[in-house]
Amino acid sequence: MNYLIKPASPSYKRRRRTRDIMKELLIGLYVLAVYAVGFQLFVFGWQRALRVLAIFVLATLTSLATEVIWGRMHESDFQKIMEKQFPLITPIIYAFTLPATTPFYIVMLGAFLATFFGKLVYGGFGQNIFNPALVGRVIIHLSFPTAMKPTVMIDGMTSATPASALASANWFYNHGYVFNVMDIVKGTYGGAIVETCVIPIIIVAICLSIRQIYDLRLSLSFLGTVAVIALFMGLVMGVNPVTNMAIHLCLGGLIFGAFFMASDPVTTPTSPFGKILFGIGMGFMTMLIRTKANYPEGVLISILIFNMLVPLFDGITMGRTDRNLIRRYILLVAAVALATIIICIIVSGFEPVAAFSMIGGVLS
C-alpha cells in the first residue's frame, strides 16, 4: 500500500458531481426540444418543424465548434471540454429563446457570440458574469431587430405574436386583445420557440427540482413576484386579474427564463436569502420593462441586468444565514409589496411629477 497525504479533510465525497447535474439538466432540455419540434410538426406542419430542429442543431454545432477551437488554442482536449465546460447547455437554452422564423445565419452568429463573448472570454464555465445564452440572444436581438421580430399566422394573415400584441396593449389584458388565454397556455399561436411549450417546461422543471438539480427558491420567487404584480395590476386596471396574471406568466418566455436562465447558478447569488431577493428583483424589473418600456423581451433584459448585480446581492447577505431571520422575512415581503405598488402606480398612469405640481398649485 502506498499512502498519500491529503492536506485537508474530508476524504469522502458524495456521488453526484457537477457533470451529473449538467447531464440531467441537458436531458431535461433535450426532452423539451423534442417536444418543441413535435409540437411544431403537429400544429404548423413539417416545414416549420424541420426549421426548428435545424435551429437547435445549428446552434449546438456552432457553439461546440467555438468551444473546441478555443480549447485547441488553450491546450484542452475534447474530453476535458465536455467534462468541465459543459458546452451543450448554452446553445440549447439560446435556441429556445429564438423565434421559429429566425434566419439560420443569425442563429449561428448568435450561438457563436453566446459561447465566445458570454462564456469563453471570461475564462469558461463558472467564471462568466452574464448568462451566456442571453448575451448571444440580446446581441442579435439588438443587431437584427426586424429579422428577429417573431410573427404568427392567424387566419392566414401574418400578425404580431401574443407577446408583442400584449406589449402594444400596454401589457394588460383587455377586451381588444384577440388571443385566447387557453391557447396561449397551450402555445398554439407560436411565437418564440419557448412560448409554445409552457406546460412541458413546468413539468420538466418540477422533475429537475425533485432530482435536486437546481434550487427552486429563485425561480419561484421570480414567478411569484410577477404573478402578484400582475394580479394587483389587473385589479387596479379593472381587467380580470386572474387572466391578466396567466397571460403575464405565460408570455415572453417568462417561465422558461425563470426556470432555466435566471436560475443558472453561475450567475446568481449563493445564499438562499440572496436567491429569493434576487428573484423578486428580477420579477420587478421584468414588469417594469414590460409596462414602461413596452418591450416584449423584458424577461431577457431583466435577467441580464440582474446578472450584473450579483455582487451587490451577495453583499447584502453577509455572515451566517441563520441570523436576523425575522428581519429578513420582513424585508422579502416588503420588497414584493413595494414592487407591486410601484408597478401599479405606473400602470394607472399616475404621474408623480404632475401630482406634486398639483399639490404645489393647491398650496400656492
Add this chain to the structure above:
Amino acid sequence: MGLLTGRIERHLISHKDITKDKPIIEMPAPDRIYIPLVCGMATDFDILVKAGDHVDIGTMIARRKSMDVPLYATVSGTVVGTEKRMHASRRPQNHIVIENDHKDTFVPIVDTSNVDECSREELFERMKLIGLMGMGGSGFPTYMKYTKTDNIDTILINGVECEPYITSDHVTMKLHTKALFDGLKLMMRIADAQNGIIAIKEGKVELQKILEREVFNHPNIDIAIVKDVYPMGWERHLIRTVTEKLYDKLPSEVGIIVNNATTAIALSYGLREGKPVTHRLVTVSGDIANPCNVHVRVGTPVHDILEYCDIHDEGDFYLISGGPMMGLSLRNDLFVISSYMNAITIKRVPEDESAPCMRCGYCTLHCPQNLQPVRIMNAEKLMDTDLLRKLDVESCINCGFCSFICPSRIEVTGYIQMAKRRLQIEARKQQTAQKRRESQKKEVKS
C-alpha cells in the same frame, strides 16, 4: 429545512454494514507500546517515570500540567524512554516507550470500595484520577465537564456515531450495555442530574432492542432515536434535535452535559474495577478488502494493527486517523492508537474530478453552522481578511460537510481551514504589534 437557512443535515451513505456485524478481532499486545504525551491539543506533560523503571498496568507514567490529566501504562514491563514520533495529529510528539513483559500485572488506579455509597465529591475525585478523555475523538478531559454542575439536569449520552464507516461505538454499546447504563448513572450522580438520555441513530434495530430491554430497569433514563443524518453526532445539533434547546458556547448553559457512549462505559469500568483505559475498539475500514473491528491495546502502532488484520491492498490510499469526514490523513502508519481514537479509515485516492465552482450554493445550504463556505473560499482566494471576519469563519466546526457536498469536488473545507489560519496569524501579528507599541510607549515615558 428552512427557507432562508437551508438543510443543515443530510443522510450520508454510511458503509457501516461492512464492519457492523463482523466478529471482533482480538489483537494481543505488541512487544513495545508507545503512549503519546498528548491530550486533545495539549502536550504539556510531566513525565513521572525514567528509563529502566518497572511499570504495571495502571502505573501513572505522566501527568498533564494544566487540567491535571494522568496517563497510565497500558501494559506491564519496563520503560525504555521517550521517543519523538509521528502522532495522529500530524505533528511529531513525545511518546513514552514501554517494553512489554506480557505478564499484564495490574495495580488499581483508584479506590473501588463502596462506589454506590460514597459522596458526590468523592466520586468526582475518583473520576478525575481515571484520566478519561472524550472517547468519541475529541480527547477532551472528561472530568472538566463536571467541575461546575449547579444547573445540570440532564446527561446526554452520544451514541450517534454519524461519521461513515465507523462502528466501534455501536459494537461497544452492544457488548457493554450494562456498563453503559451504569456509567451513565454514575455520571448522573456526579453531576446531580435527574435525567439521562442515550441517543442513537434510527435504523440500528438490534442495538435499539437491547437498549430498550435494559432501559426498563432505569426509570429516569430515556432512549432517544435520532435521524440518520450527518452531522447528528455534533453536540450542538444533537441537543438541538433531542431537546430543542439552543445554547451559545457550552451545553451546560442549558443544563446538559454530553458524553460519548464509550466514555460512559470506560467510566463504569474505571470506577468499579479501578482500570484505566487499556484497550480500545478500533474500526479499520474504508476501501479495503477486509475491513474489521479490532480490539487493541492503547499505544499500539497502526502499522502493527494493519499487519495483524492482514490489510494489504494495492494502490494509492489515504490513511486517515478517525473517520473520513473529519479525520486527518497521514503520511505513514507509524502513529499509535490513543484512547480516544475510534477508527482508522483507508480511502482509495480518487482521480482528479474537480470542476470549476458553479456557485450552486449547496455548501451554503448544508453548512450546519449556517456559514457561506463558497464565499469564504472566494474571500480566502482574494486574501481579504476583513471580508473573512465578516463571514464569521471562526465559527466553522470543521465538519467537512461543504467539501463533501460540493458537486464540483472542490476542497472547500481546506480553503476554510486556510482562512482560519490566516485570521489567527493576523491576530497574532496585531497582538505583537500592539505589545511593541506599548513597550515603546513605556520606554518613552521612563
